[in-house]
Every structure is written in structure tokens, then in C-alpha cells.
Amino acid sequence: MPIECVKLTKRYPGSASKSLDNVNVSIPTKGIFSLIGRNGAGKTTLTRILGTQLMPSSGHASINGLDVVDDAKELREIIAVIPQDGRPVPWVTPAQMIMTYLMWRGYGIREAKARSVSVIKDIGIYKEKDKHISKLSGGTRRKVLVGCVLASEAEIVFMDEPTTGLDLISRTSFWDTLGKLKKDRFFLLTTHYLEEAESLADGIGILDKGKLLVSGSMDQIRKRIRYRYMVTLGKDVKVPDFKGKIIRTSNSARIMTSEEGAERIASEMIRRHAEFSMSPISLNEIFYSFVKEDIEAGDGDDYEEE
Amino acid sequence: MRRNKLSQVWASVLLTAVYWMKNYPISIVASFLSPIAIVVIISFVSKGALVGVAVEGALITTFVLNGILEMTDISHLKNDFKIQDMVVASPTSALSYILGMSFSSLATAIPSIIFILILWSVFVHTTVVSALTVFAVVALLMVLSISIGFFLATRTSDISQSYQFTSILGLLFTTISPIYYPITLIPMPYRYLAYLSPITYGAEIIQSATGYLSISSMNLAIDWLVLIVLTVVTLFFAIKNLRWREA
Known part of the structure; x- marks a missing residue:
């Protein structure tokens, strides 16, 4: 059974705006689902509500048929979370x-001890198992x-930005580990590394300003985009007439088009x-397209309405 | 899966007391340095006359300060390391966590308590009745201070706030209260200030039970009543306002 959110809304006490605004989504609890969005988009709020750490203001959320408010006790038997900025104690x-x-x-x-030794080998920190955490690197922590x-x-x-601050090799190793484990468990994680989310997640959701803009597999999300190709032009290349969207950076102009x-x-x-390259759009462009920031309109809408 | 409830309580004791003392043994010395230092000062200043009551004060201080200091551990786990979030989203109940952290504060006090009890056996005349009285009072004081610690820890958003609260409460409880000497040594009208601290009532009962303070039965009854009511009320508020899942 999936994670179901129905009109899920969160307004923190004393806050004028909603951190989550009427979120409706159904996420199959298989594989890896990655939630992406800018800072303050509502990723942590959604993760914390699903992780039974935070009460929603209105609406409902359930996981495998268990309501996150009414059935929290039963739900906590089958879930685990790694919070944003979570750290093991140093002593x-x-x-x-x-x-x-x-x-x-x-x-x-006894079982806890045996399992801890076993997992320490699996995640490749056996050499550090008896060192104080205060003496370990950020990645190892x-x-x-x-x-x-x-x-x-x-x-x-649920993992809230588990790879933030990790170097590329540690991140790759982390995703590899998740890739191996996703057959038996479901991982919902938030991240700012879109390339990793694109290549490794089975499902992706884009949140912005508390609203869930889109959710589904990469193929499903791509189909929602009107302009599915990206042409990147060199810095000094004059942009031709086009039908689509353009994202300008200091080094290039990226045209999203049909x-x-x-x-x-x-x-x-x-x-x-002239210097150029062409490819199907990546999650980066999809993300830009949905959040509609820094994009100049060429012609038409950014994405197809369902 | 069958959950071991005892393990869930013991986990907090392991993390914040056993591993803490095992990995940082200096913390054991630090825990009883402060009360013992005051015992030494009081003993010198009173030329030995108040050494017994000072030892009683050291015992009270150890229980009360360890209870309050638990606030910083809870705040660390909640605000600094976010470990409490991991515990909330696990099969551990709020009650198991509270019990674990409470036992943890007691566990960190054990080396200090043993040392003070050795001094107690030398300097304080104790009967069975007075021993039971002392046990009951320190148990109430510990519950009171842990409840205050929990109540404040759930309301702090960072560890710095916890340190401020700990300093203020430590000062209020162990300085304003006449726990290292009888209240009769405080001149009037300043004596009334001492009654602002709940610890004063416990100290009076202990000092009375061990013969260091002579008070009327009526005053003794009032001391018990105030201490019990304050402890129950504080415990009630701590449990009622415990923020396990955020609103």
C-alpha cells in the first residue's frame, strides 16, 4: 500500500504562511522516492509529518493504511527516520x-550488539567502530x-538530506548502499543533488512553496513537460528564434524546446x-521548469496540465 | 517483532550515563567536585561544627543538580543532535524515554552519592527513621528537579538556553536554599527569601530528622505538604506539557 496524502496542510503556530499547502499525493512504498525542492519548499515538513514527528494542521496522511496521527504507535513499529542536521552524539x-x-x-x-557490528561492516566503517565519534569525519558520522x-x-x-555535506565518493557510496537495500525497504529522501535523484530514485516529487508541483517516475514527469529537449548554446552564440523556454547562465543559454x-x-x-549540444531534458531543467524561476518565456506554457 | 521494554529504558541510561562516564572518566570527578568543595569550605569556616549538615547539603545538591542537569542532556539530544526525532519515530514511548533519562540522571550521580554516603556514615548520626526520611525527601527532590528539567528542556530551542536555565536554577536551588547550614543562620528578614526555593523545605525536613534543626511539628508538616504538592504539580505539568510530537 502507498503513502497517501490528502489535502495535507501545515501552518506552524504563529506563522502567516503555510509550509505545506493542500498536498495530495500517492507514493508507492517500493524502491526510492526522492523529494526535491528549494530551501523552505516544505520537504522537511512533509518528511516530519510522515515520520510522525510533527502534527499536520489539516488533511490526512497514511502509510500502508496507517494514519500518521491516529495510528502513530503502530506506524512507529515499521518506520525509521534520519532528521535533517541529525548527528550521532560525540562521546x-x-x-x-x-x-x-x-x-x-x-x-x-545482545542482538543490538550483534546487529551493530554487522551493519558497521556493511557500511564500511569497521575500522572506526571503536573510535569516539568526535574524532570521525563528517561523512563517517x-x-x-x-x-x-x-x-x-x-x-x-525517511531521510532528510542524508547526503548534504558529503563528498562525491561518500555520496556515491551512500546511493550504492541504498540501491542494494531498496529491494527490501522503501526509502523516502530529500536531496538537493538532482543528478543523483534522477539516476537512482524510482519516483520523484517536486515541492515548491508548500505545494507539490508534480510527482511520479522520471518518465511520467517528463511527459508532463511540453518542451522535452534541451539545446545548450555556447556563451557567445546568438540565440536563434525558438519556441520554448530559455535558461540563461553566465556561460551558456539553455533552450528547452520540442x-x-x-x-x-x-x-x-x-x-x-556554432558551438552547441543537445539532449533530452534532465531533472535539473524539469525542476527549473516547474518552479518557474529564472526562465524567460519563448512561447507557450512550461508544462502540460493534467 | 517483540520489543524489549527494559532495553528501551536502558538505552537512554547507556547513552547519557554509562558510555558518558566510561568514555570520559573525568566526568565522574567533575560530578562531585562542586558539592564536596562546599563541604570543605563550610567545615573550615565553622571549625567542624557544621560538617554534618554540610554533608547533607552535598547529598541534596547532588540529587537536585543531576536532575536539573538532565535538562542539558535532553536538550542536546533534542536540539543539537536531533536524536530525539529518531527516538520519537521509533517504537519507544515518551514514558520509556522519560524514565530512561531520569534513571540516567540518577546513574551519573551514583559515584558522587557513594562518596557522600561514606562521609555521611562518618559525620552524620543516622537512625532508621531519619534514614527513611532522608531517602523520601531526596527522592521527592530528584523527581521535582527532573520534572522541572524536562519541562524546560522541551521548551528550549537550543543548548545555550538550557545552559542559562541550568545556571539560574542551580543558583536558586543551591545558593538561596540553606542546604549546607541551618536556616536559623540566615538573619531576618532575609530568611523568607529562602522559602522561594522548593529545596529549602526538603532541607529543613532532612536537617530536622538528623538533629541539626529544631522546628515545630506544624512547620515540619507544612514543609512536607509544600514539598509533596510542589513535586506532584511540577510532575503533572512536565508530563502534560511534554512535547513528544511537535504541534
């Missing part, structure tokens, strides 16, 4: 931290928290011997 070792978390989940001390939830029996795991439009621009560029 213990990774093994002690993971063991403590497992005991909070109700494991006996992050792995300790990941180890906590992976060592548990939780079927549904397949025919892309072919036409490509022909023109070849005729001019």
Missing part, C-alpha cells in the same frame, strides 16, 4: 551509537546515523558552425 563510538538506537527500538542488548536505521527492521525509512524545435535549432547551429 560514544559508532558501535555504541548504533547499539543504543537499536535498544530504543526494543532490541535486547553521517554513515553512523544511516547505520542506525539500516541495522533496524524498519521497512520504511523535438522538432531542437532539430531546427541544431540545423541552424550546424549551418553557423
Whole structure:
């Protein structure tokens, strides 16, 4: 059964604006679902409501048929979370931290110890298992928290920006680990690394200003976009007439257009011997397209209405 | 999966007391340095006359300060490390967590308590009745201070706030209250200020039970009543206002 949100709304006490505004979504609890959005878009709020840490103001949310408010106790049996900015306590070792978390989940001390040693090997920090966390790198500390939830029996795991601050190699290793584990568990995570979300997540949701703009697989989301091709022109290349959208940066102009439009621009560029490249749009462009920032209109709407 | 409830409580004790003391043994010395230092000062100043009551004060201070200091641990786990979020979204109940953190504050006090009890056996004349009285009072004071600690910890948004509260309460509870000496040593009308602190009522009962203070039965009854009512009310508010899941 999926995660279901119906008119889910959150307004923090004393706040004039809504952090989540009437969110309706159905997310299959299989594989990896990545929630993307700008800072303050509502990603953390949604994750915390689903993780039973925060009460919604109105609307409903359920996971596998269990309501996040009314059935929180039952739900907490099957979920685990890694909060944004979460850190393991510095005065213990990774093994002690993971063991403590497992005991909070109700494991006996012996099983908790055995599981913590096992997961420490799996996530590649066995050499550091007896070092104080205060002496570990930021990436390794992050792995300790990941180890906590992976060592548990939780079927549904919420991770709020788990890779923020990690170097490329650590991030790749983290995603690899999730890739292996997604057969048995569901991961919902928020991230700012769109390339990683695009290549590894089975489903993606884009939030902006508390509203869920779109949700689905990359193919499903791409189909919602009118202009599905991207032509990138060099810095000094004069932009030809086009039908679509353009994103200007200091080094290039990126035109989002239709397949025919892309072919036409490509022909023109070849005729001019100008520098250009062409590709199907990536999550980056989709994201830009949906949040509608920094985009100049060429002609037409950004995306198809359902 | 069958959950081990005892493990869920023990986890907090392990993290914030056992591992803390095991990995940083200096914390054991630090925990009883402050009350013992005051015992030494009082003993010198009173030429040994008040050493017994000062030892009683050290015991009260240890229980009360460890209860309040638990606030900083809770605040650390909640605001600094966000570990409380992980616990909220787990099968651990709020009650298991509170119990665990309360036992943790008691556990961190154990080395200090043992040391003070050794001094107690040397300097304080104790009967079975007075021992039971002292036990009851320190238990109430511990519940009172932990309740205050919990109440404030759930309302702090960062660790700095917790440190401020700890300093203020530490000052209020262990300086205004005449716990290292009898209240009769405070001149009037300043003596009334001491009654602003709930610890004063507990100190009077203990000092009376061990023969360091002579008060009327009526005053003793009032001390018990105030201490019990304050503890129950504070505990009630701490549980009622505990923010397990944010609104």
C-alpha cells in the first residue's frame, strides 16, 4: 500500500504562511522516492509529518493504511527516520551509537550488539567502530546515523538530506548502499543533488512553496513537460528564434524546446558552425521548469496540465 | 517483532550515563567536585561544627543538580543532535524515554552519592527513621528537579538556553536554599527569601530528622505538604506539557 496524502496542510503556530499547502499525493512504498525542492519548499515538513514527528494542521496522511496521527504507535513499529542536521552524539563510538538506537527500538542488548557490528561492516566503517565519534569525519558520522536505521527492521525509512555535506565518493557510496537495500525497504529522501535523484530514485516529487508541483517516475514527469529537449548554446552564440523556454547562465543559454524545435535549432547551429549540444531534458531543467524561476518565456506554457 | 521494554529504558541510561562516564572518566570527578568543595569550605569556616549538615547539603545538591542537569542532556539530544526525532519515530514511548533519562540522571550521580554516603556514615548520626526520611525527601527532590528539567528542556530551542536555565536554577536551588547550614543562620528578614526555593523545605525536613534543626511539628508538616504538592504539580505539568510530537 502507498503513502497517501490528502489535502495535507501545515501552518506552524504563529506563522502567516503555510509550509505545506493542500498536498495530495500517492507514493508507492517500493524502491526510492526522492523529494526535491528549494530551501523552505516544505520537504522537511512533509518528511516530519510522515515520520510522525510533527502534527499536520489539516488533511490526512497514511502509510500502508496507517494514519500518521491516529495510528502513530503502530506506524512507529515499521518506520525509521534520519532528521535533517541529525548527528550521532560525540562521546560514544559508532558501535555504541548504533547499539543504543537499536535498544530504543526494543532490541535486547545482545542482538543490538550483534546487529551493530554487522551493519558497521556493511557500511564500511569497521575500522572506526571503536573510535569516539568526535574524532570521525563528517561523512563517517553521517554513515553512523544511516547505520542506525539500516541495522533496524524498519521497512520504511525517511531521510532528510542524508547526503548534504558529503563528498562525491561518500555520496556515491551512500546511493550504492541504498540501491542494494531498496529491494527490501522503501526509502523516502530529500536531496538537493538532482543528478543523483534522477539516476537512482524510482519516483520523484517536486515541492515548491508548500505545494507539490508534480510527482511520479522520471518518465511520467517528463511527459508532463511540453518542451522535452534541451539545446545548450555556447556563451557567445546568438540565440536563434525558438519556441520554448530559455535558461540563461553566465556561460551558456539553455533552450528547452520540442523535438522538432531542437532539430531546427541544431540545423541552424550546424549551418553557423556554432558551438552547441543537445539532449533530452534532465531533472535539473524539469525542476527549473516547474518552479518557474529564472526562465524567460519563448512561447507557450512550461508544462502540460493534467 | 517483540520489543524489549527494559532495553528501551536502558538505552537512554547507556547513552547519557554509562558510555558518558566510561568514555570520559573525568566526568565522574567533575560530578562531585562542586558539592564536596562546599563541604570543605563550610567545615573550615565553622571549625567542624557544621560538617554534618554540610554533608547533607552535598547529598541534596547532588540529587537536585543531576536532575536539573538532565535538562542539558535532553536538550542536546533534542536540539543539537536531533536524536530525539529518531527516538520519537521509533517504537519507544515518551514514558520509556522519560524514565530512561531520569534513571540516567540518577546513574551519573551514583559515584558522587557513594562518596557522600561514606562521609555521611562518618559525620552524620543516622537512625532508621531519619534514614527513611532522608531517602523520601531526596527522592521527592530528584523527581521535582527532573520534572522541572524536562519541562524546560522541551521548551528550549537550543543548548545555550538550557545552559542559562541550568545556571539560574542551580543558583536558586543551591545558593538561596540553606542546604549546607541551618536556616536559623540566615538573619531576618532575609530568611523568607529562602522559602522561594522548593529545596529549602526538603532541607529543613532532612536537617530536622538528623538533629541539626529544631522546628515545630506544624512547620515540619507544612514543609512536607509544600514539598509533596510542589513535586506532584511540577510532575503533572512536565508530563502534560511534554512535547513528544511537535504541534
